[in-house]
Amino acid sequence: MKLRREMRRWPVCIALGFALSLGATGAGAKKKDKDEAAAVPYASTYKPYPGRPTALVGATVFDGRGGRIDNGTVLFAGGKVEAIGGPDMAIPDGYDRIDGAGKFVTPGVIDAHSHLGDYPSPGVDASSDGNEATSPTTPDVWAEHSVWPQDPGFTRALANGGVTSLLILPGSANLMGGRAVALKNVPSITVQGMKFPGAPYSLKMACGENPKRVYGSKGQKPSTRMGNFAVNRQTWLDAKAYADKADADRDLGKDTLAGVLKGEILVQNHCYRADEMALVIDMAKEMGYKVTAFHHAVESYKIADLLRDNDICSAVWADWYGFKMEAYDAIPENAALLAKSGACIIIHSDDENGIQRLNQEAAKAQADGRRIGIDIPDAQVVSWFTFNAAKAVGVADQTGSLEQGKMADVVLWNGNPLSVYSRPEKVWIDGALMFDALDPKRRPVSDFELGQPGEGDVK
Amino acid sequence: MSRCAIIATALAAVVLPFAAQAQDMAIINATVAIGDGSAPVEGATVVVRAGKVVAAGAGIAVPAGVQTIDGTGKWVTPGLFSAATDLGLWDVEAVDDSNDLEAEDSPFNAALDVVPALNPSSQHIAISRAGGVTRASVAPFNGKSIFAGQGAVIDLANDAAMVMKPRAFQFVELGEAGAKLAGGSRVAAHVALRNALREAKEASALPAGAQRQSDAMLTRADALALAKVLDGSEALYVGVERAADIRAVLALKSEFPALRLVLIGAAEGWLVASDIAAAGVPVITMPLRDLPAQFEMLAATQSNVGRMKQAGVKVAIGMFTGGNQPRYAPQQAGNLVALSKLPGAAGLTWGEAFAAISSVPAEISGFGGKAGVLAPGAVGDVVLWDGDPLELSSAPVDVWIDGVKQPLENHQTRLRDRYKDLDREYLPKAYDW
Numbered sequence: 026m027k028l029r030r031e032m033r034r035w036p037v038c039i040a041l042g043f044a045l046s047l048g049a050t051g052a053g054a055k056k057k058d059k060d061e062a063a064a065v066p067y068a069s070t071y072k073p074y075p076g077r078p079t080a081l082v083g084a085t086v087f088d089g090r091g092g093r094i095d096n097g098t099v100l101f102a103g104g105k106v107e108a109i110g111g112p113d114m115a116i117p118d119g120y121d122r123i124d125g126a127g128k129f130v131t132p133g134v135i136d137a138h139s140h141l142g143d144y145p146s147p148g149v150d151a152s153s154d155g156n157e158a159t160s161p162t163t164p165d166v167w168a169e170h171s172v173w174p175q176d177p178g179f180t181r182a183l184a185n186g187g188v189t190s191l192l193i194l195p196g197s198a199n200l201m202g203g204r205a206v207a208l209k210n211v212p213s214i215t216v217q218g219m220k221f222p223g224a225p226y227s228l229k230m231a232c233g234e235n236p237k238r239v240y241g242s243k244g245q246k247p248s249t250r251m252g253n254f255a256v257n258r259q260t261w262l263d264a265k266a267y268a269d270k271a272d273a274d275r276d277l278g279k280d281t282l283a284g285v286l287k288g289e290i291l292v293q294n295h296c297y298r299a300d301e302m303a304l305v306i307d308m309a310k311e312m313g314y315k316v317t318a319f320h321h322a323v324e325s326y327k328i329a330d331l332l333r334d335n336d337i338c339s340a341v342w343a344d345w346y347g348f349k350m351e352a353y354d355a356i357p358e359n360a361a362l363l364a365k366s367g368a369c370i371i372i373h374s375d376d377e378n379g380i381q382r383l384n385q386e387a388a389k390a391q392a393d394g395r396r397i398g399i400d401i402p403d404a405q406v407v408s409w410f411t412f413n414a415a416k417a418v419g420v421a422d423q424t425g426s427l428e429q430g431k432m433a434d435v436v437l438w439n440g441n442p443l444s445v446y447s448r449p450e451k452v453w454i455d456g457a458l459m460f461d462a463l464d465p466k467r468r469p470v471s472d473f474e475l476g477q478p479g480e481g482d483v484k
Numbered sequence: 485m486s487r488c489a490i491i492a493t494a495l496a497a498v499v500l501p502f503a504a505q506a507q508d509m510a511i512i513n514a515t516v517a518i519g520d521g522s523a524p525v526e527g528a529t530v531v532v533r534a535g536k537v538v539a540a541g542a543g544i545a546v547p548a549g550v551q552t553i554d555g556t557g558k559w560v561t562p563g564l565f566s567a568a569t570d571l572g573l574w575d576v577e578a579v580d581d582s583n584d585l586e587a588e589d590s591p592f593n594a595a596l597d598v599v600p601a602l603n604p605s606s607q608h609i610a611i612s613r614a615g616g617v618t619r620a621s622v623a624p625f626n627g628k629s630i631f632a633g634q635g636a637v638i639d640l641a642n643d644a645a646m647v648m649k650p651r652a653f654q655f656v657e658l659g660e661a662g663a664k665l666a667g668g669s670r671v672a673a674h675v676a677l678r679n680a681l682r683e684a685k686e687a688s689a690l691p692a693g694a695q696r697q698s699d700a701m702l703t704r705a706d707a708l709a710l711a712k713v714l715d716g717s718e719a720l721y722v723g724v725e726r727a728a729d730i731r732a733v734l735a736l737k738s739e740f741p742a743l744r745l746v747l748i749g750a751a752e753g754w755l756v757a758s759d760i761a762a763a764g765v766p767v768i769t770m771p772l773r774d775l776p777a778q779f780e781m782l783a784a785t786q787s788n789v790g791r792m793k794q795a796g797v798k799v800a801i802g803m804f805t806g807g808n809q810p811r812y813a814p815q816q817a818g819n820l821v822a823l824s825k826l827p828g829a830a831g832l833t834w835g836e837a838f839a840a841i842s843s844v845p846a847e848i849s850g851f852g853g854k855a856g857v858l859a860p861g862a863v864g865d866v867v868l869w870d871g872d873p874l875e876l877s878s879a880p881v882d883v884w885i886d887g888v889k890q891p892l893e894n895h896q897t898r899l900r901d902r903y904k905d906l907d908r909e910y911l912p913k914a915y916d917w
Contacts, residue, residue: 147778147781178775181775327906327913328906329906346807346896347576347607347608348576348577348807349577350578352576353895356900357900362903366906388876388877389876392876392879396870397900397904439825448823462826474782478782478783479784483786
């Protein structure tokens with residue numbers, strides 16, 4: 026009855042993958058210092074598609090950083106945001122003018138936690154590539170090497186969710202699951218054609234139930250939470266030794282961990298419980314790295330002050346509850362209580378359906394706060410699925426808000442995006458119109474769906 | 485809330501099962517949605533007496549002596565009806581000890597009956613109740629057979645008597661999941677189904693104590709349970725998605741005319757909508773599924789419900805299971821209203837969308853006119869909302885079931901109240917309760 030269990034993402038995330046022999050320390054391994062001078066492998070080949078100079082006029086504009094302009098104007102050209110302002114802003118010649126009266130404009134939506142491409146649709150074993158669940162620490166694997174660009178989920182995230190950038194993470198079977206990759210949500214034959222230019226890598230880590238269950242059930246360490254920490258700490262110590270030794274044989278996993286220790290690679294840590302997050306914060310201090318965001322952090326509300334003081338974002342659902350033990354204390358007011366404490370909030374999906382409605386999840390979390398007297402303006406709520414997500418992915422200098430010079434990743438909604446009755450009408454990525462609800466041909470159809478029932482449907 | 489008030493509330497929640505009585509009441513000046521598919525009516529009244537709806541709509545006089553509640557600025561609806569859910573069968577889904585969804589190691593299948601496992605004290609019942617859900621049809625999951633067992637219709641009131649109708653339906657899985665359960669193919673699943681119904685017929689015809697045929701594959705209990713499906717006294721809920729699989733299910737009607745079929749899923753239902761409508765078979769589905777999650781769902785689209793509805797199919801929104809909670813039903817319904825504005829898409833009107841989470845699932849579950857609707861004589865399940873119930877910003881303010889005002893506290897609200905502030909200077913949080 027898997028159709029009736031579609032929301033049960035966590036068992037999918039621990040599905041076993043095929044073992045890959047990476048042989049990182051084999052005879053042909055290069056010395057580490059040589060590699061550091063080498064070109065970045067698997068580099069992005071993404072180039073923005075052509076767009077037209079565009080003026081969105083008369084809409085309510087949420088800039089992604091808490092700003093709101095009623096009857097606003099947004100200008101973009103050459104793939105970049107040129108200016109945003111009020112109704113008096115002059116519109117230069119040569120701009121396509123789009124009437125936004127009654128409509129809303131936001132930055133492109135960003136999902137800081139997705140498995141699209143790694144756990145694509147259809148969900149068959151043959152393309153289930155999100156967990157290298159053969160060792161509790163696999164910092165050597167890179168999610169981008171599993172991404173199937175033809176996953177139809179990318180197209181739904183664009184058309185229904187207005188998603189223009191997303192972070193694809195390895196699953197949570199392992200304590201250290203591997204490198205995550207930031208993508209632009211642009212259809213491409215290759216993953217390199219989707220990679221977000223200049224984005225940093227992230228290391229996916231996981232605490233709690235999943236790693237100890239996956240390996241404990243194999244009679245292997247870790248089988249307990251203390252085992253989780255022991256394996257993590259020893260792995261970090263080994264990585265520190267590697268990082269300090271210039272002539273060490275090249276080790277792919279330790280390359281990743283050394284990158285974290287140098288601050289070049291961000292840490293996205295799957296962690297539900299407050300007490301475990303507090304322990305991870307101390308482990309990061311002990312080992313000399315920083316956690317960028319706790320993901321699925323359903324108990325963040327218990328330690329909102331600690332998270333704020335340590336400048337760690339919480340990437341959360343609005344109101345998922347009780348599906349596993351470490352989600353038993355989840356509450357719908359989590360995001361609002363974080364906002365009250367001044368901590369950073371991201372609404373994430375971890376789900377191929379949820380990614381289509383991040384705006385709606387944020388709206389629910391906002392309303393749950395209002396009912397306990399925490400009023401959070403719409404414009405600030407929009408930052409939960411735009412700027413704050415960009416910050417956690419490490420691309421906030423390039424996208425996530427409507428500011429001059431940033432990528433023209435823009436969504437025109439046919440109503441307030443915090444209403445259930447609103448939908449993306451047009452979505453631009455780097456100034457190129459990639460989705461138009463009013464034009465049946467201006468929507469991507471993956472290779473997989475060609476010639477199959479429902480090809481090109483509204484979905 | 486003061487500590488005393490919190491304690492009083494908590495005690496009330498414990499004591500209520502013994503103390504609660506239906507109160508006559510009328511809500512006035514509210515926007516009222518009857519639940520029957522009609523548009524909401526502003527400035528309307530709902531009257532409940534002796535646990536039943538007496539009247540609802542505009543221009544209704546409140547009988548003398550009935551307590552009135554001012555609904556100005558608020559909405560009133562019937563309680564939501566969650567069809568084909570797993571509500572009340574687990575505490576933590578991934579904690580096996582707390583989970584009675586399925587019995588993979590049981591020798592029984594069709595005979596399994598959810599009733600003894602239903603737990604009215606489940607947090608999920610309380611949380612769903614606070615979300616406006618007042619009735620549900622609860623289905624088990626498949627263990628190792630295509631037959632999952634028998635589901636029940638329940639209410640979500642804060643009392644012990646939760647079962648409205650035990651053994652209301654049998655659940656059978658066909659399609660991809662059924663193929664796997666039956667040994668590896670759809671072919672095997674269909675043979676298993678027919679053989680089971682044949683054995684059911686034989687078993688029910690035998691005198692007490694008589695020997696069954698030596699090649700019987702079903703336990704006697706399973707065969708007798710299926711006899712009730714065969715004669716139509718229990719509905720047969722069929723899990724199926726692909727258009728071709730739906731046609732194969734509809735064809736069962738000519739072979740077994742008494743079957744009362746209900747399709748669960750039907751992601752490709754829109755491709756065979758006229759066939760489903762002609763067969764008079766209702767559908768319970770999760771509407772926003774728009775991905776080819778399996779090969780049997782290649783044509784999945786959010787317009788599935790709207791297109792089936794246009795073709796005359798009776799469609800309910802349901803299938804809330806696992807992390808996908810019954811309280812999300814209004815969001816699913818609201819999205820279908822949004823679809824009606826999109827070129828090329830098929831959605832629902834507001835009234836139709838609300839009916840799809842109230843009266844339509846009640847009708848499919850055998851409670852037409854009795855639940856999910858504010859009709860005279862229907863159960864007094866009333867929800868007072870702080871706004872448009874399909875809107876993301878809205879939530880129930882008060883919930884009545886059978887005319888009894890319900891407590892809305894639960895584990896989540898207690899955690900919320902404890903952690904509204906993070907002050908732990910004088911005592912640990914553990915003392916704040």
